[in-house]
Amino acid sequence: MEIRLAQRVQALTPSSTLAITAKAKELKSKGYDVIGLGAGEPDFNTPQHIIDAASASMNEGQTKYTPSAGLPALIKEIITKFKSDQGIDYSPNEVVVQNGAKHALYTLFQVILDEGDEVIIPTPYWVSYPEQVKLADGVPVFVEGSEENEFKITPKQLLDATTNRTKAVIINSPSNPTGMLYSEEELLELGKICLEKNILIVSDEIYEKLVYGEHKHVSIAQLSPELKEQTIIINGVSKSHSMTGWRIGYAAGNQSVIEAMTNLSSHSTSNPTTTAQFGAIAAYAGSQQPVDEMREAFEERLNIIYNQLIDIPGFTCVKPQGAFYLYPNVKEAAKLTGYKDVDSFVEALLEEAMVAVVPGSGFGTPENIRLSYATSLDLLEKAIKRMHDFVESKMKA
Template sequence: MELANRVKALTPSTTLAITAKANALKAEGHNVIGLGAGEPDFNTPDHIIEAAYRAMKEGHTKYTASGGLLSLKHAISQKFKEDQNLDYSPAEIVVGTGAKQSLYTLFQVLLNDGDEVIIPTPYWVSYPEQVKLAGGVPVYVEGKEENAFKITPSQLEQAVNNKTKAIIINSPSNPTGSLYSEDELKQLGEVCLKHNILIVSDEIYEKLIYGGASHTSIAQLSPELKGQTIIINGVSKSHSMTGWRIGYAAGNSAIIKAMTNLDSHSTSNPTTISQYAAIAAYEGTQEPVEEMRKAFESRLDTVYEKLIKIPGFTCVKPKGAFYLFPNVKEAVKLTGFETVDEWVSALLEEEKVALVPGSGFGSPDNVRLSYATSQEKFEEALERIERFMKNNSK
């Protein structure tokens, strides 16, 4: 049977072959170290789990309003007020089945065929595919490594035309961990206001920031920018709740209403029990969030110094998230491979270390390593990579 054109246009995940190969090696009994994790390696805090259990015991197992529980929207609203001094009413918030689904719904209600969305590279793998599924056209702007993978106002200005509908800003970033400063956001925001471009601000990693840096939402810089921005966020990364699938969008009430209407015909509502858990995440103690952040920062400071000593590796030290995104172009040359993808495949075969090739993020000279794994395993993986480099250098 013929498939729909919309799915034929999707780019297959470049990590699929590596993942399948890693799983096959594990099944054969090999000790494979996977550094591809996109989720914290901490369990969800106890008070959140207990809140979900109470909700089930109290009978909160039925449908909710499509856009989410009013009590959860109030908790999200309070979070915005406390963290960024932003005011969002319940009518300006829609809760979705994870931040990914919130992004998907946003593009579905926002884009018409041929509308362009500016996506800085490196990018999270689902951005361009979601834009394409909505009939939009991804327009890539390179965040240069010498600028910590961040785009400049002049680059943005050059990419804008009469078809430009939106830009995605992901800060801190997956895969680079880069963080835009307040001044950098102001300058990008001026270009967006000048050309009436909607800003999609993906802030899912906002709680995982290191080195004394702080997170700024572009929406908090001025009332005009707040009105031009849709914030995407959730509890997946901040509270180690990836499997609970709760994310949300906040911004223009007309867009939020359209998203709510579309969700009513797709997901009906986010999982009820997970919503009660998310209320506990925001209204309960935030100590586990800070403990996790400190653990990630400690790992980063240790493994980064070891990583940059590997021959052929250069790496911008990230300020957020839990990824390292080194440039391995020289390492690939030293070992005689043609591409990073080939180098990654050989590393997995020979040393049983699974990395994510940067080609899937629009950056073919890099690889992504997640330190959302034990420091012991990560350091062992680095030792294996060093051995691989030594054994294969020409």
């Protein structure tokens, strides 16, 4: 029996990150020594005090439904975190806990978009942004963040992309895949346009704890009361506390939007996983030393491997300021090695050099590749040497 699938899912583009990971796993299962640099998650285990708190909650019988918006105790910790980190005040009815930050984004687009509403998405973008907008019958409008401007869009670009159907703009800082940050001044200028044009700001801050050097994370919502009201912050514990599999994220902002997200969630997931919520309470209420140690480890890896990476012929790369990705432009390397495009170059890297990276075509910039340094320094250096040797051998051939 052939069942016709809904058009909304037929139009979806498969995740390039998942596709490359699957291919790498397939080769590994056949005995090949593949080094995977596609992972979008920390290589550290969840801190022990979080695991212990979640385990204790189950033993204490905390295994039932919770309110759809999340446990009041967790919402309280999230509110405390916002006040401590950004100086922003939220009330409990301005926060909803979701099954991961990805779910928070999905739910948000479902409640704010009608058919034909436009969402401005800077490129490079996280792979799920345009697909989630399309699933809500919205229209992704791509605006190029050039490498010359550290992959960030300018106020003029934002203004030029705005139409009478523009509903929202996504700001992801630090960014996946580039690791770049918007400064306070840049955010103020973008925010000014959003206020003038009544554009909702979707501020994805999932990598906020992973910022390096003298750089600092700034939330656009902390810059003025007006911008706070215009912004929905998306965040979670996945990256900051190495809890990707726990699936706890949240949204904070305008009360009517948050209430709509809560109502929708009550008919889709009922509530976030109870045990995971108790783990998230411990993540925010407990020691932040593991967070600092993980950030320091990522920064050390970045500073060591960055120079090794840009030493590869045909590789250029803006040094990231946060997250745990490098996003080099390898168009020239693909040309030097005889490949028609970067996607073909990436495929050959995996099949011949046994290094799995993610092609930039999945992020809207086909000249780049994304490498995650959320793996051991030893493996990172080995992978970069393999890529270097691969390029040089092809150039000599």
